[in-house]
Amino acid sequence: MIKLLLVEDEETIRAGIRSVITGLADGFEIAEEAGNGKEALGYLQSNVPDAILTDIRMREMDGLTLIAKVRERYPDMPLVIISGYGDFEYAQQALRYGVTDYLLKPIDRASMLKALERIRSLVDKGRGKSHRTESEEKELPPGDGRKLIRKLKAHIDGHPDGDLRLQTLAELVHLSPVYLSKLFKQETSDNLSDYIMAARLARAKHLLASTELKIYDVARLSGYQSPKHFMLVFKKATGVSPGSYREEHGV
Amino acid sequence: MFARMSLRWKLLLLSIFMITVPLSLQGVVTYKEFSSSTERRATENTMQITEQINRNLDRTLAEMQRLSLAPLYDPNVLAILNKYGGADSDAAIPTIEEREKMFLYISGAAYGLQEVKGIQIIAGNGFIFTNVDSTLMRFADSDALDWSGKVREADGAWTLIPPHHLHHYIPGDPNEYFSVARMLREPGSNRQLGMIVIDLKLDVFRTILANYRFEENGNLFVVNGANDLFFEKTSGDTEPSLIGDLRAVSASFGSGVYERAPNGKRYITVVDNSAYSGLKVIAYIPESVLLKETKQLQNFTIAIAILFVAAAGVIAIFFAYRISQPLVKLKQKMLLVETGNFKQSVPVETQDEIGQLGRGFNRMSEEINRLVNEVYAVELREKEAELANLQSQINPHFIYNTLESINMMALQKDNYEVSDMVTALGGMLRYAVTQNARTVALEEELASVGAYLKIQQLRYGDRLRVAFDAEPGTEGLHVPKLLLQPLVENAIFHGIGDREEGGEIWISASRFEDELLICVRDDGVGMDETQIERLRQSMLSPEPPGPRRRGLALRNIAHRLRLIFGPTAELHMDGSPGGGMAFTITIPAIERSQGDDQTIAG
Numbered sequence: 001m002i003k004l005l006l007v008e009d010e011e012t013i014r015a016g017i018r019s020v021i022t023g024l025a026d027g028f029e030i031a032e033e034a035g036n037g038k039e040a041l042g043y044l045q046s047n048v049p050d051a052i053l054t055d056i057r058m059r060e061m062d063g064l065t066l067i068a069k070v071r072e073r074y075p076d077m078p079l080v081i082i083s084g085y086g087d088f089e090y091a092q093q094a095l096r097y098g099v100t101d102y103l104l105k106p107i108d109r110a111s112m113l114k115a116l117e118r119i120r121s122l123v124d125k126g127r128g129k130s131h132r133t134e135s136e137e138k139e140l141p142p143g144d145g146r147k148l149i150r151k152l153k154a155h156i157d158g159h160p161d162g163d164l165r166l167q168t169l170a171e172l173v174h175l176s177p178v179y180l181s182k183l184f185k186q187e188t189s190d191n192l193s194d195y196i197m198a199a200r201l202a203r204a205k206h207l208l209a210s211t212e213l214k215i216y217d218v219a220r221l222s223g224y225q226s227p228k229h230f231m232l233v234f235k236k237a238t239g240v241s242p243g244s245y246r247e248e249h250g251v
Numbered sequence: 252m253f254a255r256m257s258l259r260w261k262l263l264l265l266s267i268f269m270i271t272v273p274l275s276l277q278g279v280v281t282y283k284e285f286s287s288s289t290e291r292r293a294t295e296n297t298m299q300i301t302e303q304i305n306r307n308l309d310r311t312l313a314e315m316q317r318l319s320l321a322p323l324y325d326p327n328v329l330a331i332l333n334k335y336g337g338a339d340s341d342a343a344i345p346t347i348e349e350r351e352k353m354f355l356y357i358s359g360a361a362y363g364l365q366e367v368k369g370i371q372i373i374a375g376n377g378f379i380f381t382n383v384d385s386t387l388m389r390f391a392d393s394d395a396l397d398w399s400g401k402v403r404e405a406d407g408a409w410t411l412i413p414p415h416h417l418h419h420y421i422p423g424d425p426n427e428y429f430s431v432a433r434m435l436r437e438p439g440s441n442r443q444l445g446m447i448v449i450d451l452k453l454d455v456f457r458t459i460l461a462n463y464r465f466e467e468n469g470n471l472f473v474v475n476g477a478n479d480l481f482f483e484k485t486s487g488d489t490e491p492s493l494i495g496d497l498r499a500v501s502a503s504f505g506s507g508v509y510e511r512a513p514n515g516k517r518y519i520t521v522v523d524n525s526a527y528s529g530l531k532v533i534a535y536i537p538e539s540v541l542l543k544e545t546k547q548l549q550n551f552t553i554a555i556a557i558l559f560v561a562a563a564g565v566i567a568i569f570f571a572y573r574i575s576q577p578l579v580k581l582k583q584k585m586l587l588v589e590t591g592n593f594k595q596s597v598p599v600e601t602q603d604e605i606g607q608l609g610r611g612f613n614r615m616s617e618e619i620n621r622l623v624n625e626v627y628a629v630e631l632r633e634k635e636a637e638l639a640n641l642q643s644q645i646n647p648h649f650i651y652n653t654l655e656s657i658n659m660m661a662l663q664k665d666n667y668e669v670s671d672m673v674t675a676l677g678g679m680l681r682y683a684v685t686q687n688a689r690t691v692a693l694e695e696e697l698a699s700v701g702a703y704l705k706i707q708q709l710r711y712g713d714r715l716r717v718a719f720d721a722e723p724g725t726e727g728l729h730v731p732k733l734l735l736q737p738l739v740e741n742a743i744f745h746g747i748g749d750r751e752e753g754g755e756i757w758i759s760a761s762r763f764e765d766e767l768l769i770c771v772r773d774d775g776v777g778m779d780e781t782q783i784e785r786l787r788q789s790m791l792s793p794e795p796p797g798p799r800r801r802g803l804a805l806r807n808i809a810h811r812l813r814l815i816f817g818p819t820a821e822l823h824m825d826g827s828p829g830g831g832m833a834f835t836i837t838i839p840a841i842e843r844s845q846g847d848d849q850t851i852a853g
Contacts, residue, residue: 016659023665084651086681105655106677109670165720216825216833225720225757226770227825228835232763
């Protein structure tokens with residue numbers, strides 16, 4: 001369990017943060033809540049939390065002063081700032097104190113959870129625990145890899161106009177994007193992006209030669225959102241513009 | 252025709268014309284002058300030669316005439332001739348002694364005269380004394396010889412006999428000889444004693460001719476008044492018709508120079524008439540021979556002319572190019588200015604009128620550009636002032652804190668939809684209001700658009716589907732702030748609108764060489780070609796065509812892009828009926844350096 005000190009002068013916000021942490025973040029608890037820097041320092045006299053979340057603008061003592069004092073004693077303690085001020089000066093000072101994250105109000109749930117994850121890894125490192133990152137992709141047996149790539153290729157060839165973003169493809173074959181592109185390169189000695197482009201251009205050539213669709217629609221149906229981008233890519237790859245290609249090869 | 256030509260062609264034609272015409276005129280004049288002087292010289296030369304030949308012939312013939320009179324001054328010869336002069340002494344053969352005497356006399360007279368073949372003294376009874384052969388003893392029937400009549404007619408004056416054979420006393424000699432002959436009369440009694448004939452070799456002519464440099468391909472003839480041909484020297488290709496023409500010339504033309512053209516071939520004909528001998532020396536020089544030299548000159552002149560015209564052409568092209576190039580450039584730049592690109596300048600290299608024109612143009616475009624920028628800058632300042640005013644009226648932190656309170660209240664009640672909406676709104680507001688660099692990293696812009704779409708998705712629910720697809724490596728590139736939101740707004744309005752099934756919006760970014768392409772596409776009803784064309788045109792026209800919001804927002808984007816990035820940036824629009832619309836922004840791909848990074852991602 002990671003103990004947090006939450007420093008924030010508004011009760012509503014404290015309550016909100018509390019509910020996010022208790023409800024959504026596993027393994028965190030708020031050990032103490034303080035309404036300003038002074039209260040927080042008082043708590044720190046006799047207690048050591050694992051990390052501190054603090055607002056900047058508060059009565060009695062503001063967040064940056066608090067951070068400065070905390071840093072004197074605990075140079076490695078993870079600190080996260082929650083602020084309504086995105087101003088450059090604040091951010092710069094915060095960086096100088098080595099804060100873990102700088103969350104802007106209104107706080108996005110997802111960014112907050114991300115900040116907590118960062119705290120967790122820092123705390124784990126401090127405790128000497130090896131950080132449990134997302135476990136390295138287990139190596140696939142070579143045969144499986146080949147089968148998987150074949151499946152992937154079939155999918156790309158079948159849907160050149162579809163959603164072929166790396167993220168999407170990775171989800172499709174249940175691999176991480178990084179590992180997928182590595183595997184693809186390894187199996188085919190070709191870049192995944194080049195393969196996708198080739199499939200899309202092949203579809204485009206087919207459409208240009210056999211239909212009278214507008215270039216815009218040819219681009220769309222070949223997976224290019226921007227007709228202009230399509231024209232540039234096509235011209236570079238084939239040496240002729242889509243229009244000229246159609247004149248040469250069209251029915 | 253000339254009016255429609257480009258300036259470059261006009262200059263080129265003019266310079267070539269001005270070079271070619273004088274050059275060819277000069278060539279023609281030189282050629283004419285040279286050929287006529289060549290002809291004149293050749294003619295004069297030929298005249299001199301023919302005259303010299305004739306004078307030489309005169310001299311030789313005069314000598315022969317003197318020789319023919321000599322026997323009358325020798326009493327021995329007179330005695331012998333007297334003895335055998337009459338018809339009464341017919342067939343009487345002179346004695347050996349007499350013959351010997353005559354032989355010695357004739358041989359003595361002919362001694363040293365190489366041109367003389369022989370001298371015959373034909374006595375009245377027809378006996379021939381000659382130096383040709385001392386043993387020769389022969390009578391001649393002098394009446395039978397075709398030339399004897401003429402000699403008799405001359406009655407003591409000398410006569411020139413055209414070439415003939417000497418068969419009457421040298422049988423078998425194939426050569427022809429011409430002769431000087433006269434009747435011999437006893438000086439006192441005037442009694443006819445006989446005839447003296449001096450036979451001359453035709454080599455006489457050749458010897459004389461050899462002393463002069465007569466044109467190799469020319470023809471030379473010697474004829475007498477009766478048109479008898481004494482001598483001819485012809486070149487290999489002499490036309491037979493020349494002989495015919497010769498007869499006409501010798502019959503009717505005196506000394507002088509004539510142009511003859513027997514059979515179409517032109518000749519310079521020079522005639523020299525000797526008053527002394529009645530011989531005419533006639534030279535035919537083919538004009539082609541005369542022109543041979545001038546032909547060379549002509550070829551040379553033409554070659555030089557071609558060379559000069561070619562060189563002049565190259566120089567003319569160079570100058571035409573040099574002079575017209577700045578004007579062509581200026582024209583192109585002006586066309587660019589017409590399309591609204593005021594940031595144009597032409598290089599000024601010369602101080603002449605064209606250079607001044609270029610400088611004037613540069614000043615003008617600079618001024619226009621300055622004014623446009625001023626207007627833009629003023630507009631921008633006004634906008635910024637407006638915004639600053641707004642910001643000063645509303646304390647943003649109050650809003651952020653309020654939004655945060657709402658957010659936290661929602662979270663407390665596990666109302667994540669409200670929380671999401673509030674945080675997205677806060678992010679958008681922060682992004683829009685924060686005063687910092689005018690351009691931001693693409694990922695920040697995309698994040699802001701994402702926040703906007705999140706809010707819209709809460710409104711539209713499943714009807715609005717969004718796909719982001721930014722190529723790796725484009726996240727850090729510069730984009731103007733708040734560039735995409737109008738496009739996305741536009742895509743939602745026209746792409747989803749009232750459609751029950753909703754629609755999808757793709758926001759993609761890709762890098763192509765040095766350009767960043769950002770595309771916003773919807774899958775709505777789209778547009779047909781005429782509508783698209785009208786939309787494109789409305790981008791170019793200075794005033795918005797109507798109160799339509801769509802056109803105005805797009806125009807603003809296009810205008811902003813041009814002002815920030817210049818003419819290379821553009822807003823490209825395309826679509827198809829039922830296939831939605833795609834708007835592609837093309838701007839230079841500029842990497843954001845670390846120093847630019849003044850904003851902290853919210």
